[in-house]
Amino acid sequence: MNKPRYTGSDALRDVCIALFRAGGVDQKQSCEVANNLIWSELVGRENFGLLRLPIYLERVAMGGLKCPCDPQFSNRSDTISILDADAGFGQYAANLATERAVSLARTSGVGMVGVRNSNFFGTGAYFINKIANAGMVGLVLSNSFPKVTAHGGLSPIFGTNPLAFGAPRRNGEHLLFDMATSALAGSTVRECIENDTPLPDGFAIDQNGAPTTDATKVADGALLPVAGAKGYGLSLFVEILAGVLTGAGVADGVSSMYSDVSAPGQNGHFMVAIDVSRFMTPDEFYTKFEALIVSIKGSHPSNDILLPGEIRWRNYHRNLETGIPLGDTTRKVVEILCRQHDVPVPWAKTRQVA
């Protein structure tokens, strides 16, 4: 894991924006998607970062990601709004939806925004962090293309359907919880394929329904829901709110970003913001929440039980200070795109520190 670190997240962000511009992405989407990708790199979620640039640019070129797009809100009450994402970047639409949810919650205590006609949105934690920055508790859900079975089922019905939750902390290092409702995340399967390592036991089946640890067999087989019936119920929780209720694609109505680059994913998202200050003063909330955190930390002699998101914050501060570590693949990917699009390779501008 001794990856070279590159300082200058701003420089990397500028490269993303330059590549997006060269690839035909409009200015609005470029800036927000670049923010999202760089944040993902900073917190150590490489899988949601620069690595995805090639597929995004390919989808832009082929029409799967619409640029420019013209997302439209339809307000349904002082609390509820629905956003038609117009087939643009999921990161862009979900960010608009997050801002709207926060604004509704500021007025009404709760904001709930459903997004339809969208695409893959990256990591839910990014939006949760924005909601928490506003002093609010957040819940962010997204459906995705089918690769997970119902409990007892053979063929995949659900996406890995992530569920993200968070709550604000006084120190700004908010609780950021982000789980796949499947036994394994899609990114874990991809990593196992790339590294030629086996999947953990009991988490996937091949096309005949037999248990498999061969990551390459998941494409024709399926992942299992996490913890059987529980993960199945949680997948439904996500699919009903993010898919059925928003009017987005449901089950095989959602497509993979890799399988047809010319078709929008039809993903649906669901963002909830709850204004803490309607329940108690922020100070009371922080005090109660920190007391719970002290109990959690102290529940082991090491006094260092981690909160969800805590590793992300450690990465964030270290990477901001000492540079973003970029793997060989990521660097190669960026270099190739830069040459293709006549954009200066960033390593020329940034300082390699390790």
Next chain:
Amino acid sequence: MNKPRYTGSDALRDVCIALFRAGGVDQKQSCEVANNLIWSELVGRENFGLLRLPIYLERVAMGGLKCPCDPQFSNRSDTISILDADAGFGQYAANLATERAVSLARTSGVGMVGVRNSNFFGTGAYFINKIANAGMVGLVLSNSFPKVTAHGGLSPIFGTNPLAFGAPRRNGEHLLFDMATSALAGSTVRECIENDTPLPDGFAIDQNGAPTTDATKVADGALLPVAGAKGYGLSLFVEILAGVLTGAGVADGVSSMYSDVSAPGQNGHFMVAIDVSRFMTPDEFYTKFEALIVSIKGSHPSNDILLPGEIRWRNYHRNLETGIPLGDTTRKVVEILCRQHDVPVPWAKTRQVA
């Protein structure tokens, strides 16, 4: 499992009410808690049914359940209300909160009600069913006394913190999903103790943190969160919304209904109702949802993958028709209470059918 079945859920309900009255429970709470217990019996959740009558009556006598109680709502917006349950029955308070959440959602699209100063509320599915009967999607959470560790922790921090979710179906047999965020439900541990059977492997630790399958060691040890870090995050999701945000007890601020019968549990609940009709017509929703259900059913050659709650509905219809099956312990418990409180034993009035 050849338990005698007793027809007449109304007769059993009357017995509950008579016992409650004799034990000093006020009329309002008696009726609602009896409804709750009988529904739990009808759907086959015996652990949340008549079996609990002795501890409830003991807690009423000793002050842990306040009768009468005077719950007070404090409205915080058109969407949010907080209910101080005044230390009454959790089933009663949670029902009031559910009705308020539905009423707020009717007006604003979303209703969110936090409950503090409450007690154990039974099964979340009961309230989810009420929300779904109103044509709404529901989320119901409750915290409970600590017996589950944080991921990696040694001493218990969280309750089994149930998470219940549901959505309405056109045929009235709503999706009812109700999970403990711990690896095992508390009721499973009690069943293993009563039947002298081992716990499944890897779900509990003894007081030294060593894995155990001995159910009697859980009281001094702990249960683990379901699926490790994921269950830990879900426990936090429940604890933050139902405990921290409502102003209820948090972590060891919540007490077991069995450990101190004179002290209120200080449980917190969190009920959310979302009016489907703000997103689309109910008919559109039902059509989309049923299409998803058809996909799920068809994802196995048997075409019979079950939805969460489907077994409950099968039980409900069978038990309503052929009688509620009552185990030996339940019958003995009811007989003893009836004699103590000079209430006629129900089997005299009901027909034993098997």
